[in-house]
Amino acid sequence: MFDRLEDILIHFEEILGELNHPSVAEDQARFKKLMKDQSDLTPIVEAYKEYKAAKQNVEDCLEMLGEESDEEMRELTKEELNGSKKRITQLEHELRILLLPKDPNDEKNVIVEIRAGAGGDEAALFSAELYRMYVRFAERNRWKVEMMSVNESGIGGFKEVIFMISGNGAYSKLKYESGVHRVQRVPETESGGRIHTSTSTVAIMPEAEEVDVELDLNDCKFDVFRASGNGGQCVNTTDSAVRLTHIPTGIVISCQDEKSQLKNKDKALKVLRSRLYDMEMAKKHDAQAQERRSQIGTGDRSEKIRTYNFPQGRVTEHRIKLTLYRIDAIMDGDLYEIIDSLIAADQAAKLSQLEAV
Numbered sequence: 001m002f003d004r005l006e007d008i009l010i011h012f013e014e015i016l017g018e019l020n021h022p023s024v025a026e027d028q029a030r031f032k033k034l035m036k037d038q039s040d041l042t043p044i045v046e047a048y049k050e051y052k053a054a055k056q057n058v059e060d061c062l063e064m065l066g067e068e069s070d071e072e073m074r075e076l077t078k079e080e081l082n083g084s085k086k087r088i089t090q091l092e093h094e095l096r097i098l099l100l101p102k103d104p105n106d107e108k109n110v111i112v113e114i115r116a117g118a119g120g121d122e123a124a125l126f127s128a129e130l131y132r133m134y135v136r137f138a139e140r141n142r143w144k145v146e147m148m149s150v151n152e153s154g155i156g157g158f159k160e161v162i163f164m165i166s167g168n169g170a171y172s173k174l175k176y177e178s179g180v181h182r183v184q185r186v187p188e189t190e191s192g193g194r195i196h197t198s199t200s201t202v203a204i205m206p207e208a209e210e211v212d213v214e215l216d217l218n219d220c221k222f223d224v225f226r227a228s229g230n231g232g233q234c235v236n237t238t239d240s241a242v243r244l245t246h247i248p249t250g251i252v253i254s255c256q257d258e259k260s261q262l263k264n265k266d267k268a269l270k271v272l273r274s275r276l277y278d279m280e281m282a283k284k285h286d287a288q289a290q291e292r293r294s295q296i297g298t299g300d301r302s303e304k305i306r307t308y309n310f311p312q313g314r315v316t317e318h319r320i321k322l323t324l325y326r327i328d329a330i331m332d333g334d335l336y337e338i339i340d341s342l343i344a345a346d347q348a349a350k351l352s353q354l355e356a357v
Helices: 002-019 022-026 028-067 071-098 121-140 170-177 261-288 327-331 336-356
Strands: 110-116 144-152 158-166 179-185 196-206 220-225 241-246 251-255 304-309 314-317 322-324
Touching: 002 028, 022 028, 028 071, 071 336, 110 121, 110 170, 110 261, 121 144, 121 158, 121 170, 121 179, 121 196, 121 327, 144 251, 144 261, 158 170, 170 196, 170 336, 196 261, 220 261, 241 261, 251 261, 304 327, 314 327, 314 336, 322 336
Parallel strands: 179 304
Antiparallel strands: 110 158, 110 196, 144 158, 179 196, 220 241, 241 251, 304 314, 314 322
């Protein structure tokens, strides 16, 4: 590990040297790459420099203890020595995590698909609440939310909603949300006061660029139709809605949120690219599944990952056996404790796997 850290330190110094050269600014592509490399390596370099400083301090303290005769000074030195040793242990753990292979999709924007599952109208209402939860979480992170497609139920719920969240590190935070979300509560339409269980499925996909997916437009069939739902400003008075069918896979995507047929077509293609990219990622994941089983589950959308129990005011994250009794805050977008715990569990699983090799 430390040989690798020394190599990273040398490479980091080389990057700084290049960035200080006047000619680099003339090549914007090169400049942007160097800036990104510097940004990626800075946390590792800073932690390693602190580690080296703590190691040096341990040596200095041991030398002082061998020479110091004053008891009070010896006690102070011992205290400093113990503090440095403790910090070294912490930094070693931090460095192992920092050196874990990065997910190449972590910095990408995400396309989120939420679909009502078992439970009829109640499942659709829950899907709409999950949508608002993710929108609030995006707002807390100053991310942008863009509606792609929505199929509403008659009572304010969503049978299906597709939207994009754009922002730094969106996929790294939201990728653990894929799966079946279960709600337990008494529906407003339930006169007997019985608790019902309903489900919604969440899919989190990294936004795929054109270079990520080979998409032949000859494999795509486009149909146009008049938008339904809430009108206004020509949205449902012209044939602006687009239905995209990807013939090889049978994927069908409908977009009608925009007034412009062209904009709806672009949105449909964005969703298609991300679905195809997600399918490729799933194939790779399945191929590696026998070699690596994460503590946070497989990420399979058929897997029940979380339960929202309203009568008890609790949210249970089943993959890491975490239960929190603050459902109102979570539904208002305060997902930080859940997401941070999932990231920590995933990192621990990866470290365990590396140490086992």
